[in-house]
Amino acid sequence: MQTFDLALIWAVIIGFGIIMYVLMDGFDLGLGILFPFAPDEEARDVMMNSVAPVWDGNETWLVxxxxxxxxAFPLVYSIFLPAxxxxVFLLLAGLIFRGVAFxxxxxANTSRYLWNWAFAGGSMIASFAQGAVVGAYIQGFNTExxxxxxxxxDWLTPFTVLTGFGLMxxxxxxxxxxxxxxxxxxxQDWAYKIAMPLLFVxxxxxxxVSFWTPFVDDLVRDRWFSTIQVIWILPALAMFCAYRIYRSLKMRREGMPFVATMGLFIFSYLGLIVSRWPYVVPPNFTLWDAASAPESQLFLLLGLLFVIPIILVYTAWTYWVFRGKVRADAGYH
Amino acid sequence: MDLDPLLLSRIQFAFVISFHAIFPVFTIGLASYIAVLEGLAFRTQNPQWVRLSAFWTKVFAVVFGMGVVSGIVMSFQFGTNWSNFAQASANFLGPMLSYEVLTAFFLEAAFLGVLLFGRDKVPAGVHLFAAIMVATGTLISTFWILSANSWMQTPAGVEFRDGAFHVISWFDAIFNPSFPYRFMHMVLASFLTGSFVVAGVSAWYLLHRREVDSNRKALSMCLWLILIIAPLQAVVGDFHGLNTLEHQPMKVAAMEGNWETESGVPLLLFAWPDRETQSNIMEIGIPHMASLILTHEWDGVVPGLKEVSPEEQPVVPVVFWSFRVMVALGLLMIFFGISGLVLRIRRKVYTSRWFLQSMRAMSITPFLAVLAGWFVTETGRSPWLVYGMMTQAEGVTPSLTGGMALFSLIGYIVVYALVFTAGVYYLFRVLQAGLEDDGTDEPDEQSERPMRPFSAAHVKFEYEPYPGIGDDMDSDPTRKGGN
Structure with missing residues (x-):
């Protein structure tokens, strides 16, 4: 009867949604983290203007x-969130603050510095919390x-603190x-200057994380050191991207650093997935264990297949409309 | 001190959702109102409709934005505090909530931008279409979310096996027994909220003689709407109550403060329901009235709370008093609907100071009535989370401790207090600026990047007195709004 593996389709959709979120909200959260260190208020205007048209669209992926x-995977939802x-509270509070600050x-005129701090603080907390979630996922969850x-x-360990700061x-x-x-x-000069040490961190x-992860449990170690050698291409590609970032920063290229950083994220993310595949709530539950009933997955899939393309087109259109350089004086009179 | 994670989770959920509900309940009504204004502007080409629509669209944008921000928290609450419930009911509630989110995004992606920023950029017909679609979209969102809630009140179309609800009929589950009544009741409540806020703000402008012609039009429209909808809401509410009597008799018993199942039950106006003694300490009522209302018979039998053990009874005083607050405010709304008609006939509706002042004060009442109504229906369901199938104690997150719940409860209160004080304050700034502010004198950098709801409003955050806005503008003829 069942011709499609719905749980697998959903895993791909959710996996796609997560990386879309990480890449797109990632750079505007990143600007929030850099906000206090910006050379002056004009630079902050440029930073905010550069993401103003797109940031809330970016966060739609999170909701x-x-x-x-x-x-689709209620078990993930009902174990991750309590754990x-x-x-999660810090993440949501951070996102609310920065959204409103935006x-x-x-x-604002006189109260502007308050909103600057709300924007920076909210972005930092939200980013750290997301990084800690990644670390907690690698660690696994204590379930019965x-x-x-x-x-x-339980989620707050030296390892998750590291992943938290790492994602920041x-x-x-x-x-x-x-x-x-x-x-x-x-x-732009300032951005070039700070990108290099950030790359190093x-x-x-x-x-x-790469050395730590294989020793979390046997399954992960086997995955990397015995069975399928081809997955080593992922860290290799990630390293290649890192090299491209380094080279293009040196050569003061404009587009390549961003593209290569996205590549670094994507290949690290895929590496993380193959480490734990098919476990979505490590160490006990696979994506098939965590799936909701097939009729429920199908019921929602129909609507999603209709709406996702529209959201993608709209998103692409927004980025296209606001392509090009941003100036601080845009709109000032 | 012993902190109960269940109680704290209930308080947190009530707090977060009450805070969130304020915004959509207004935007749903306002979206339809804007669509009507756009339709009038399209047909008559009268610029006053355009000005009204443009102004209320700005207000819509700010309130919609706040609703979105406060809504982010909602989609995670079920998992953090009610994980067993989330796990068990995900097969049905997951798709419902996701469809609600998808509808909202689809709406935002496709039509909201056109409505907010497209007035001079797209043909008038397209702009009208966008307004209608935004209004429709808010109603579709309401549809999904109320279907989910109604299912928790009157579950249908599912069977419980292997620790989870499984949908056996989507139609029965979505159109569960209480859904049509709750949906109607809520949509009318949203329309009333929109009407009273627009009427109240227009009345305030009229008291200060600002944009008199346009605001008279707005007030007049709203008063007609209130005249029709406020009594209609009472009728729909009655049907809703009868439906509740059939499916959730204990909720109705709590609403009536009725402990014994008996015939000829009085309608209590005041009482102090006491759960300890399982009776009312003092009560004042109209004999036989509750029987008459609920069964449409003089001696009809009304179920009493003692049918079930005290542990299975709702929090009677909360339900009892919330219900009275809601009904009293509803009656007040009907009164003002009729007063408006009487004053209109006497040609005093735009000038009667007491009436305009009262309408201004009334603009807060729909929010209170809506919250009171939700307190009735939600606390009236307790101790059940899914009525008759899963209790709140079964649904709460097992690993949650009182300390964690207290931390997040205080945290959300602090965050919401800060953020929404700023939001509501800003909303008042937009209202203060009024129809006169068309955004042309003071464009900010946002006008170049108009992609988000808030950027539809150009008003500055800090208070800067606008020239001519204050109580003493009678001396300034240019401010009288084109008489």
Whole structure:
């Protein structure tokens, strides 16, 4: 009867949604992280203007991911969220603050510095929390039956703190290379200057996580060191992207640093997936264990196949309309 | 001190959803109102309709934006605090909530931008179409979310096996028994909210003689709407109550403060329901009235709370008093609908100061009535989460401790207090600027990048007195709005 593996289709959709979110919200969160260090207020205007038309579209992927997980993989939803309770609160609080700061900073004069801090603080907290989620996923969850039974701070370990700061650095790198693409003059110079050390930090964290992950459990170790050798292409490609970032920064190329940083993210993400595949709630549950009933997955899939293309086209159109360099004086009179 | 994670989770959910509900309940009504204004502008070519529509679209944009931000939290609440419930009901609620989100995004992607920023960039017909689609979209969102809630009240179309609900009939589950009534009741509540807010703001402008012609039009429209909808809402509410009596008798018993199942039950106006003694400490009521309303018979039998054990009874005082608040406010709305008609006949509706002042004050009442109504239906369902099938205690996250729940509850209160104080404050700034502010004198950098809801409003965040806006503008003839 069942000709399609619906759970697999959904895994691809959710997986696609997550990387879309990471890449797209990543660079605007990254600009938030860099915000306090910007050379001056004019640079901050440019940074914000460069993401203003797109940032809320970027976050739609997160909300869609939340609802989609509940519908397609309820077990992921009902174990991750309780396990990361405090982290989820911080993530949402951070996102709310920066979202509102985004809107009001444009309309504020004297209170502008307050919104600057809200934007930067919210972005940092949200990024750290997301990085910690990645670390917690690699660590695995303490479950009994279909229920999380660990404590409130099980997720907070030296490893997840490292992944938290690692993702902050990664987002900041995405943000700085985005800024290289979208700015010019002294602001672009500043972005070039900070991108290189950020790349260095990202690579250090990347190295530690890469050495750590295979020793989390036997399955991951076997995956990398015995069975399928072809997956080594993923870290190799990630390293190649890192090299491309380094070279293109040296040569002061404008587009390549951002593209190569996205590549670095994508190949690291795929590497993470093959490490744990097909476990979505490690160490006990695969994506098939976590799936909702097939009729429920199918019911939602029909609507999603209709709406996702529209969202993608709309997103692409928005980026196209606002392509090119951003200037601080755009719109000032 | 013993912190109960269940109680704290309930309080947190009530707080977050109450705060969130304020925004959509207004935007749903306002979206339809804007569509009507756009339709009038399209047909008559009267610029006053365009000005009204442009102004209320700005207000819509800000409130919609706040609704989106507060809604982010909602989609994660089920997992953080109610993970067993989420896990068990995901087969049905997951698709419902996802369709709600998809509808909202589809709407935003396709039509909201055109409505907010396309007035001079697309043909008038396309702009009208976008307004109609935004209004339709908000109603479709309402459809999904109320279907999900109604299913929790009157579950249907599912069977419970292997620790989870499985859908056996999507139609029965979506169109579950209480859904049509709840949907109608809520849509009318949204229309009333939109009407009273627009009427109240227009009345305020009229008191200050600002844009008199346009605001008279707006007030007049809203008063006609209130005259029709407020009584209609009472009728729909009655049907909704009868449906509840059939499916959730204990909720109705709590609403009536009725402990014993008996005939000829009085309608209590005031009472102090006491769960300890399982009776009312003092009560004042109209004999036989509750029987008459609920069964349409003088001696009809009304179920009492004692049919079930005290643990299975709802929080009676909350349900009882919330219900009275809702009904009292509803009656007040009907009163003002009729007053408006009487004053209109006497040609005093735009000048009667007490009436305009009262309408201004009334603009808050639909929000209170809606929240009170939700308190009735939600606390009236307790101790059930899915009525008759899963209790709140069964649904709560097992690993949640009282400390964690208290932390997040306080956290959300702080975050919402800060963020939405700013949001509501800004909304008042937009209202203060009024129809006179068309965004041309003071464009900010946003006008170059008009892609997000808030950028539809150009008003500055800080208070800067606008020339001629204040109480003493009678001396300034240019401010009288084109009489």
């Amino acid at each position: 869609l991911g939340g609802a989609g997980l509940l519908a 990361l309770y405090i982290g 809107e009001f900073r444009f309309k 039956g279909l229920v999380y039974v660990g404590g409130a701070f 650095a990664g987002y900041a790198l995405l943000g700085s290379t985005w800024l290289i693409l979208k700015s010019e003059g002294y602001i 990202v690579l250090v964290v990347f190295a530690v």
